[in-house]
Amino acid sequence: MASTLSEAYRDHPQYLHHIIPIDFSSVRSLPDSHAWPQTMDGAGRCSADDDDEEGSGLSIPVIDLMDPNAVEQIGFACEEWGVFQLKNHGVGLSLLEEVEAEAKRLFALPANQKLKALRSPDGATGYGRARISPFFPKYMWHEGFTIMGSPFHDANEIWPDHCAPFCELMENYQKQLKVLAEKLTRMMLGFVGISEEEAKWVGSSGSTGAVQLNYYPQCPEPNRAMGLAPHTDTSVLTILHQSQTKGLQIFKDRVGWVPVHPDPRALVVNVGDLLHIISNARFPCVLHRVTVDRVQHRYSVAYFYGPPLDYVLLSPLAEQARFRGRHSERVYRD
Numbered sequence: 001m002a003s004t005l006s007e008a009y010r011d012h013p014q015y016l017h018h019i020i021p022i023d024f025s026s027v028r029s030l031p032d033s034h035a036w037p038q039t040m041d042g043a044g045r046c047s048a049d050d051d052d053e054e055g056s057g058l059s060i061p062v063i064d065l066m067d068p069n070a071v072e073q074i075g076f077a078c079e080e081w082g083v084f085q086l087k088n089h090g091v092g093l094s095l096l097e098e099v100e101a102e103a104k105r106l107f108a109l110p111a112n113q114k115l116k117a118l119r120s121p122d123g124a125t126g127y128g129r130a131r132i133s134p135f136f137p138k139y140m141w142h143e144g145f146t147i148m149g150s151p152f153h154d155a156n157e158i159w160p161d162h163c164a165p166f167c168e169l170m171e172n173y174q175k176q177l178k179v180l181a182e183k184l185t186r187m188m189l190g191f192v193g194i195s196e197e198e199a200k201w202v203g204s205s206g207s208t209g210a211v212q213l214n215y216y217p218q219c220p221e222p223n224r225a226m227g228l229a230p231h232t233d234t235s236v237l238t239i240l241h242q243s244q245t246k247g248l249q250i251f252k253d254r255v256g257w258v259p260v261h262p263d264p265r266a267l268v269v270n271v272g273d274l275l276h277i278i279s280n281a282r283f284p285c286v287l288h289r290v291t292v293d294r295v296q297h298r299y300s301v302a303y304f305y306g307p308p309l310d311y312v313l314l315s316p317l318a319e320q321a322r323f324r325g326r327h328s329e330r331v332y333r334d
């Protein structure tokens with residue numbers, strides 16, 4: 001069994017013809033490879049959704065991290081939605097703007113320059129298609145660049161001799177986002193009754209973070225294309241900075257697709273598969289997707305946070321916490 005992410009990718013390589021994004025800047029009409037039948041995403045996307053976007057009138061919770069009741073608010077938002085917008089998160093607006101500007105600079109490069117950092121079939125980092133691509137029969141209107149630890153190797157392929165500003169910025173961003181992710185993870189685990197003792201990996205040097213730069217170019221036929229098909233994130237939690245172009249939507253039971261409105265000062269936080277399991281499904285891992293726009297490019301920066309790569313989760317931690325709760329209640333009543 002693969003014990004690290006790199007080994008997992010090595011054991012399940014993606015071959016080159018699957019991962020080279022098309023040169024979107026040279027495409028004038030939607031190729032068949034990228035045209036999604038309206039029922040294909042499994043969650044009923046149709047053009048009517050766009051008109052109806054504000055239809056439900058619902059929006060995801062907005063939480064102020066400085067609020068004295070932030071833990072409860074975050075806990076309730078995770079239970080009800082699995083996602084929320086976070087304000088006063090401590091990450092400077094200028095840092096967010098600089099990271100977005102670097103993403104724009106990278107994706108604006110000519111295709112052949114970006115391809116110098118093409119993710120290898122058995123690699124985890126660099127430039128390429130969405131990782132979820134092989135699970136879908138059509139291609140997405142998307143390019144990505146993945147960073148784990150130092151981006152030097154890949155960035156140096158693209159900008160030989162002058163990749164230092166990009167690398168320093170991305171390393172700084174990872175450091176700051178790790179601190180925020182640890183804080184949020186502790187709050188969420190605390191809310192479901194999991195002690196720090198049981199989740200010692202949070203804040204340890206082994207915990208893992210990855211930055212994913214996403215680019216969704218303008219698209220000639222946005223209603224037939226898909227930026228990122230519906231998926232959940234495998235992380236514990238994801239913290240996303242999105243540019244001003246709308247596109248991100250989350251799926252809410254009995255409601256349907258709900259847009260996540262861009263807010264330059266807020267970060268979008270969502271529960272990943274691992275936290276869903278750890279919390280014994282008290283927190284849903286929210287299904288989300290990205291639509292594309294006819295005239296505007298969209299950029300986003302996702303930070304995925306998770307335990308060390310060799311972490312083994314034997315059973316949901318929250319179930320154990322609840323069991324202890326019931327047990328002590330019984331003892332108390334007896």
Ligand code: OGA
Pocket residue numbers: 212214228233240242247248288290299300301302
């Ligand atoms: C992701 C993701 C959303 C976005 O990278 O997993 O869901 O808005 N991104 O780009």
Ligand code: NI
Pocket residue numbers: 231232233288
């Ligand atoms: Ni995602």
